[in-house]
Amino acid sequence: MKTAREPRDEVDGIVESWGRERxxxxxxxxxxxxxxxxxTYHIDKMRRQAFTRHSIESWEFEMLAALRRQGPPYRLTAGRLMQETxxxxxxxxxxxxxxxxRGNARRLPDPTDKRVVHVEATPAGVELVDQAMADLLDLESEQLDGLGANSSRELAALLRELLAHFERGGK
Structure with a gap:
């Protein structure tokens, strides 16, 4: 049960209504x-705002970020990109x-397997994703400021536990 000081949201009403009706x-x-x-709705909206400043779509950020996280030469196979995203x-x-x-990536054939394609971020792609990431981290940090560091770490740990459960198959 909520105390008088805890904030309410729309979900509180949904849960209460279902409890009453069924x-x-x-x-x-x-x-x-x-x-x-x-x-997820609010996060997607916030992220789109950050990416719009850089004329980049959310999907392009995710793809370039996957490449960027690899370090130089910022390259993955198309199959690995599929898994990452x-x-x-x-x-x-x-x-x-x-x-x-758009000039943010290039394809490179695999020298030993013609079925494999490597994708590499161009210097322009690396610069773009770095700038978009800086803006995104600023926005996300602002949203978490109200929680405080301890609550933020607790939330991350709980979400990690739930996500790991789903990634293991959810049973």
Whole structure:
């Protein structure tokens, strides 16, 4: 039960309504997952704002960030990019095409296997993702300021635990 000092959000009303309307249901999972869905909406909106300043889409940031995190020469196979960004092979191919057309990445054939394509961020792509990341971290830090360092670390640990559960298959 919430105390008078705890803030309320829309999800509190949703959980209470389900509890009232269907007392045979346990609506407590909604307290977690409905908040995550709503936070995802707000996070996506915030991220789009950061990326718009750099004329970059969220998907392009994710692809370039995956390459950038590798360190020089900022290269991954298309298959590995697919795994890193959780998209299908057709989607990753389309995205690579678009990044190449914008001059933010280039394709390199594998010298030993013609079926494998490497994708490398260009210097312009590296600069773009570095600038977008700096803006993103500023925005995200502002949003977490109200939690305090300890609460932020606790939240990260709980989310890590839940995500690891899903990544193991969710059972």
């Amino acid at each position: 007392p045979d249901f346990d609506p407590e999972p909604l307290a977690v997952f409905s908040r995550m869905v709503r936070l 959780l998209v299908s092979s057709g989607t990753v191919t389309n995205r690579i095409d678009r990044m190449v057309a």
